[in-house]
Amino acid sequence: MSIQIRNVTKTFGSFRALDDVSADIPTGELVALLGPSGSGKTTLLRLIAGLEDLDPGQGSIRYYEEDITGTPVRKRRVGFVFQHYALFRHMSVFENVAFGLKVLPRDKRPAKPQIKNRVHELLRLVQLDGLAGRFPSQLSGGQRQRVALARALAVEPRVLLLDEPFGALDAKVRAELRQWIRHLHEELRITSVFVTHDQDEAMEIADRVVVMSQGRIEQIGSPAEVYHTPKTAFVVNFLGQVNTFDGRANGRVIEFAGIRVDVADGRDRDGDVRVFVRPHEFELSRTANGTPGLTATILRIYAAGSVARLDLQLTDGRLITAHVPQDRFAALYASNGDRVFASPRRVHVF
Amino acid sequence: MATIARSNPFKRRPGRIPGFGLTLGITLSYLSLIVLIPLLGLFIKTAELTWSEFWGTITDARVLASFKLSLGGSLIAALVNLVFGFIVAWVLVRYSFPGRKIVDALVDLPFAMPTAVSGIALTALYAQNGWLGGPLEGVGIKAAFSRMGVIIALIFIGLPFVVRTLQPALADLEAEIEEAAASLGANRIQTLRRVIIPAVLPAVLTGFALAFARAVGEYGSVVFISGNMPMRTEITPLLIITKLEQFDYAGATAIAVVLLVFSFIMLLSINILQLWSTARSR
Numbered sequence: 001m002s003i004q005i006r007n008v009t010k011t012f013g014s015f016r017a018l019d020d021v022s023a024d025i026p027t028g029e030l031v032a033l034l035g036p037s038g039s040g041k042t043t044l045l046r047l048i049a050g051l052e053d054l055d056p057g058q059g060s061i062r063y064y065e066e067d068i069t070g071t072p073v074r075k076r077r078v079g080f081v082f083q084h085y086a087l088f089r090h091m092s093v094f095e096n097v098a099f100g101l102k103v104l105p106r107d108k109r110p111a112k113p114q115i116k117n118r119v120h121e122l123l124r125l126v127q128l129d130g131l132a133g134r135f136p137s138q139l140s141g142g143q144r145q146r147v148a149l150a151r152a153l154a155v156e157p158r159v160l161l162l163d164e165p166f167g168a169l170d171a172k173v174r175a176e177l178r179q180w181i182r183h184l185h186e187e188l189r190i191t192s193v194f195v196t197h198d199q200d201e202a203m204e205i206a207d208r209v210v211v212m213s214q215g216r217i218e219q220i221g222s223p224a225e226v227y228h229t230p231k232t233a234f235v236v237n238f239l240g241q242v243n244t245f246d247g248r249a250n251g252r253v254i255e256f257a258g259i260r261v262d263v264a265d266g267r268d269r270d271g272d273v274r275v276f277v278r279p280h281e282f283e284l285s286r287t288a289n290g291t292p293g294l295t296a297t298i299l300r301i302y303a304a305g306s307v308a309r310l311d312l313q314l315t316d317g318r319l320i321t322a323h324v325p326q327d328r329f330a331a332l333y334a335s336n337g338d339r340v341f342a343s344p345r346r347v348h349v350f
Numbered sequence: 351m352a353t354i355a356r357s358n359p360f361k362r363r364p365g366r367i368p369g370f371g372l373t374l375g376i377t378l379s380y381l382s383l384i385v386l387i388p389l390l391g392l393f394i395k396t397a398e399l400t401w402s403e404f405w406g407t408i409t410d411a412r413v414l415a416s417f418k419l420s421l422g423g424s425l426i427a428a429l430v431n432l433v434f435g436f437i438v439a440w441v442l443v444r445y446s447f448p449g450r451k452i453v454d455a456l457v458d459l460p461f462a463m464p465t466a467v468s469g470i471a472l473t474a475l476y477a478q479n480g481w482l483g484g485p486l487e488g489v490g491i492k493a494a495f496s497r498m499g500v501i502i503a504l505i506f507i508g509l510p511f512v513v514r515t516l517q518p519a520l521a522d523l524e525a526e527i528e529e530a531a532a533s534l535g536a537n538r539i540q541t542l543r544r545v546i547i548p549a550v551l552p553a554v555l556t557g558f559a560l561a562f563a564r565a566v567g568e569y570g571s572v573v574f575i576s577g578n579m580p581m582r583t584e585i586t587p588l589l590i591i592t593k594l595e596q597f598d599y600a601g602a603t604a605i606a607v608v609l610l611v612f613s614f615i616m617l618l619s620i621n622i623l624q625l626w627s628t629a630r631s632r
Contacts, residue, residue, distance in 0.1 A: 073533050074534075082529075099531070099544070152534075
């Protein structure tokens with residue numbers, strides 16, 4: 001079930017949480033709403049769910065072709081998973097998952113044996129079938145979140161909405177659970193939207209990422225698109241580490257930190273600009289090799305990991321970070337205090 | 351040492367949290383002094399009566415009528431408080447509105463006022479010539495100097511017990527579980543019945559038990575508004591005082607013992623019920 005969000009505005013008192021937001025969420029995709037806290041991502045999710053009302057007359061939300069702007073949450077058939085699980089603590093795991101079926105109107109409610117089968121089927125899906133009789137307080141965080149997911153899936157939701165689903169879990173469980181959610185999504189193919197402030201999480205499992213800031217959408221695209229071709233300074237900054245410079249543009253030539261580079265994106269610019277270079281987009285060499293490079297001294301080397309991470313100090317005292325593949329780093333024969341040239345292979349200019 | 355620790359149940363918790371022996375000792379001595387010994391005295395005094403004297407005292411028609419009013423009235427008052435106390439606690443916990451702090455403080459007034467003062471105030475209000483008593487009389491309801499007056503006074507003094515017990519339990523309940531229930535298709539009634547009430551049931555039972563216990567023993571506020579008509583609006587604590595004034599100490603304690611046993615059974619069963627409902631949620 002696709003979701004269309006059209007010109008949605010939401011204010012809380014004088015605070016504008018969402019400002020004229022539009023987005024399309026295609027059927028069967030797993031979409032991440034990514035942004036820092038206060039960017040409006042949770043508000044947007046709650047509006048899609050119907051847990052929050054739109055400002056009157058400000059935009060619309062549709063599921064496929066059906067306008068559900070005024071439909072209350074309980075009639076929308078959404079599955080909602082909360083950051084802190086929101087399980088019913090006086091009910092067993094079984095009763096939690098069965099809840100959505102037991103509150104159906106009598107004529108739509110399945111008979112008891114069917115409910116039982118359905119609940120066990122769902123518990124098998126989330127790999128908790130042995131724990132049907134337990135209470136939420138007897139489960140770990142990861143198990144609770146899977147119960148919450150099974151409970152949400154029980155009502156056969158048209159869309160599945162997850163609010164920071166991994167936020168309350170520790171790092172290892174978090175990594176496992178997000179892989180598992182990805183697999184589950186491939187199995188079920190329910191249109192799913194999840195909120196996160198963790199860019200790795202969004203990049204790793206989403207088909208499409210909606211980057212948000214201050215109540216507006218900065219960019220929508222696949223993880224590769226938003227990472228490699230960011231459309232705004234905010235997106236470059238938010239998605240991973242980046243070195244920032246002040247520069248001046250003159251047509252297609254950008255001057256910053258004492259060097260000039262051509263920007264090959266076909267756009268002419270003039271005046272003051274911000275220049276961004278990601279750490280892995282620097283090419284390091286011991287001698288000037290003709291390409292424009294920043295002269296720097298190595299302050300510190302972090303050699304452990306898949307890439308070598310270097311803190312560099314420029315001649316004007318500024319600090320930058322560069323990431324170099326381990327084999328390239330070994331070929332440099334560099335150590336602390338050595339002088340190197342850092343040539344940006346690629347720059348992002350705004 | 352290990353064998354001693356195993357054989358002596360009072361030493362079962364070694365080391366970790368020190369002071370178990372000391373605090374348990376203080377607890378038992380204190381409870382004995384303040385609660386158990388006075389209550390024991392009650393039974394000893396009652397034992398001065400022969401069995402037939404005792405039976406005669408407590409099955410006297412006037413005494414039986416007072417038991418019925420005291421226990422029945424307390425039960426009704428506690429039930430009324432349960433319903434409205436729940437709503438008051440809910441409003442105070444869930445919504446913020448101007449004057450909330452004042453409403454919150456108002457709830458404690460029945461705690462703080464001398465009961466005689468509340469009794470006089472209620473009587474003035476509900477008597478035939480009072481602000482509320484007049485209009486009620488107009489529609490044929492006699493509020494003061496009737497059984498209803500007794501119940502009104504018992505409701506008044508019991509309200510804070512229910513509200514103050516429920517407030518922390520409701521505050522502990524995240525608003526998210528209501529949203530979860532709604533997203534799963536439950537309407538408001540289903541959410542209240544299947545999610546909210548079961549989750550706060552232990553607190554509901556405690557509040558009910560406290561309001562009931564307080565009402566059974568209430569004297570000061572009731573005697574003014576009830577009119578104290580024998581067989582009709584005479585509460586048990588008043589009968590006890592009457593006996594005391596006639597220097598019939600054993601008769602007074604006999605009635606007290608029956609009241610005590612009734613209340614104890616009632617509180618015990620509520621506690622068991624509560625244990626059962628807590629066990630289900632833990």
